[in-house]
Amino acid sequence: MKNILTIVKKQIRDTVKNKPVLIQFLMFPLMTLIFENAIKADMPELFFVKMFSSMFVGMAPLVATASIISEEKEKNTLRVLMMAGVRPFEYLTGVSVYIWVLCMAGSAVMASALPSGDIPFFMAMMGTGCIISIFIGACIGIFAKNQMVTTSLMMPVMMVLSFSPMLAMFNDKIEKAARFVFTQQIRVAVDGMSFESAGRFGVCVLAANAALALVLFFAAFKKKGLE
Amino acid sequence: MIRCRGIEKSFSDKKVLSGIDLDINDGQIFGLLGPSGAGKTTLIKIITGQLSYDGGSALIMDKEAGDLTREDNRRIGIMMDNFGVYDRFSCTDNLKVFADIYGTPYAKIAESLELVGLKSAAKKSASDLSKGMRARLQLARVFMHSPEILFLDEPTSGLDPRSSKAIHRLIRDKKKEGCTIFLTTHNMEEAYELCDTVALLNEGRIVDIGAPDELCRKYDSKKTIRVHLNTGEDIELPCGEESGKKIDELIAAGKAETIHSSEPDLETVFLELTGKKLEEE
Numbered sequence: 206m207k208n209i210l211t212i213v214k215k216q217i218r219d220t221v222k223n224k225p226v227l228i229q230f231l232m233f234p235l236m237t238l239i240f241e242n243a244i245k246a247d248m249p250e251l252f253f254v255k256m257f258s259s260m261f262v263g264m265a266p267l268v269a270t271a272s273i274i275s276e277e278k279e280k281n282t283l284r285v286l287m288m289a290g291v292r293p294f295e296y297l298t299g300v301s302v303y304i305w306v307l308c309m310a311g312s313a314v315m316a317s318a319l320p321s322g323d324i325p326f327f328m329a330m331m332g333t334g335c336i337i338s339i340f341i342g343a344c345i346g347i348f349a350k351n352q353m354v355t356t357s358l359m360m361p362v363m364m365v366l367s368f369s370p371m372l373a374m375f376n377d378k379i380e381k382a383a384r385f386v387f388t389q390q391i392r393v394a395v396d397g398m399s400f401e402s403a404g405r406f407g408v409c410v411l412a413a414n415a416a417l418a419l420v421l422f423f424a425a426f427k428k429k430g431l432e
Numbered sequence: 433m434i435r436c437r438g439i440e441k442s443f444s445d446k447k448v449l450s451g452i453d454l455d456i457n458d459g460q461i462f463g464l465l466g467p468s469g470a471g472k473t474t475l476i477k478i479i480t481g482q483l484s485y486d487g488g489s490a491l492i493m494d495k496e497a498g499d500l501t502r503e504d505n506r507r508i509g510i511m512m513d514n515f516g517v518y519d520r521f522s523c524t525d526n527l528k529v530f531a532d533i534y535g536t537p538y539a540k541i542a543e544s545l546e547l548v549g550l551k552s553a554a555k556k557s558a559s560d561l562s563k564g565m566r567a568r569l570q571l572a573r574v575f576m577h578s579p580e581i582l583f584l585d586e587p588t589s590g591l592d593p594r595s596s597k598a599i600h601r602l603i604r605d606k607k608k609e610g611c612t613i614f615l616t617t618h619n620m621e622e623a624y625e626l627c628d629t630v631a632l633l634n635e636g637r638i639v640d641i642g643a644p645d646e647l648c649r650k651y652d653s654k655k656t657i658r659v660h661l662n663t664g665e666d667i668e669l670p671c672g673e674e675s676g677k678k679i680d681e682l683i684a685a686g687k688a689e690t691i692h693s694s695e696p697d698l699e700t701v702f703l704e705l706t707g708k709k710l711e712e713e
Binding site: 207208210211214215218219222223280281282284285286288289290291292 | 480482502505506510512514515516517518519520521525528529530532533534535573
C-alpha cells in the first residue's frame with residue numbers, strides 16, 4: 206500500500222510538469238464548459254457534454270496511461286523503481302488510481318453542466334469507461350518498447366475510441382460499426398442518462414469491452430512484464 | 433558477501449558468461465574489468481537478481497540472487513550506466529520518490545545531496561544537470577538509504593576527470609564506512625586506484641583475478657629497471673644484485689634522474705592475456 210501511495214504521490218508531483226498529459230486531463234472538461242456556455246442556439250440540450258464525455262473517456266485515460274508507462278520504460282526509471290522494491294502491480298495500481306482520480310475530477314467538471322439528478326449516473330458511466338480505457342492504455346504502454354512505438358500504437362486506437370461516437374452521429378454505416386465500441390455505448394447511455402437508453406446490447410458491449418481489455422492487459426503483462 | 437560459482441548465461445545461442453567464479457568479502461572494493469560486451473553488466477544483473485542464469489550459483493548475503501526479497505534489496509544500492517532520473521523533477525524531488533519507498537526521512541535528502549556535492553543544485557531540474565551531475569544524483573539516490581553493498585556499473589563512464597575524481601572520492605568514503613562495492617569499469621587507472629581485487633573479464637570468462645599490483649607484478653615478463661639519466665639517455669637493467677650496485681653508483685654520481693620498474697599496467701596485462709585493449713579506440 207505504501208508503494209502505491211508513493212507512486213500516486215510521484216505522479217501528483219509530475220502533474221503540472223508533464224504538460225502533454227496535463228492537457229489530456231484539461232482539454233475536454235474546459236472545452237465542455239466553454240462550448241456549453243458559448244453556443245446555446247439551435248443545439249440539442251447538453252450536446253457538448255454528451256459528445257465530449259465519450260471523447261474524453263476514449264482519449265485522456267488511454268493516452269495518459271500509455272504515455273506514463275512508456276516514458277518510464279524508455280528512461281529506465283521504471284527499472285530503478287523495481288530495483289528499489291516496487292512491485293509491478295503496485296506501480297500499475299498507483300498510476301491507474303492517479304489517472305482515474307484525475308479523469309473523475311475532469312468528469313465532475315463536465316457534469317457541472319448537468320441537472321443534479323443525472324450526475325450520479327453520468328459519473329458512474331464515466332468511471333466505468335475510464336477504467337476500460339486505462340486497461341487499454343496500460344496494454345499499449347506495456348507492449349510498446351518506447352514512446353515512439355507507443356504513439357504509433359496509441360493513435361489509431363485513440364482515434365477509434367474517441368472519434369467513432371462523434372462520427373456515428375452523422376453516419377449510419379459508422380454507427381453500425383461503432384456500436385461495438387464501449388465509448389459509443391457510453392455516449393448512447395449518457396444521451397438518455399439511463400441504462401435503458403443503451404439497452405441490453407449496450408450493457409453487453411460495455412461488459413465485453415471491459416473483459417477484452419482485461420484479457421489483453423494480462424496477456425501483454427504476461428508476455429512483456431514491466432521491463 | 434558475494435560468492436559466485438560456475439555462472440553460465442546465454443542469450444539465444446550466444447554464450448555471454450561462462451564458468452564465472454568469484455568471492456567478494458565484506459568491505460572490499462571489487463572491480464570487474466573488461467571491454468564493452470565482455471559481460472560485465474550481465475553479471476551485475478545476475479548477482480542483483482535482475483536476470484536469471486542458466487547454471488552455477490550466485491550467492492549474495494548468503495542467499496541465491498534470484499531469491500532476494502524486497503528487504504534484501506533495501507540492503508543493496510545499484511547504479512547502472514543506463515538507469516534514469518526523473519528529468520522534470522528537481523534533484524530533491526527525485527530523491528523524495530526513493531525516500532518514500534525506502535522509508536528514509538526527508539532530512540537524509542539534503543545530507544545525500546551535500547555528500548555528492550549537489551547541495552546548491554537541490555532545486556535544479558534534473559534535465560538541466562550536466563552528465564557528471566546526473567551521475568552524482570544517481571549516486572545520491574543510491575547512498576541515501578545507506579546500503580551495505582553497492583553495485584556501480586561504469587560509474588564514471590563518459591565523465592570529465594574532475595567529475596570522475598569526485599566520484600572516486602565518494603566511493604573511497606563509502607568503503608571507509610564499511611560498504612562492500614562491486615564496480616565495473618573499462619578504465620584501468622580507475623580500477624588500479626580504487627579496487628582491492630580486480631577480475632579481468634573477456635568474452636564471458638574471467639581470465640585472471642587478484643589485487644591490481646599483484647597482477648601487474650605477475651605479468652612482469654621483462655623484470656627490468658629503467659633509469660633515465662641526466663644526459664637524456666635511458667638505460668634498462670635486469671633485476672638483480674649487479675643492477676642494484678650499478679644504480680647505487682649512478683645515484684651517488686648524481687647521474688640518475690628517474691628510476692622505474694618494468695611491471696606492466698592493467699591495460700597491458702589485459703592485452704597480454706586476451707590480445708584486446710580494455711578501452712575501445
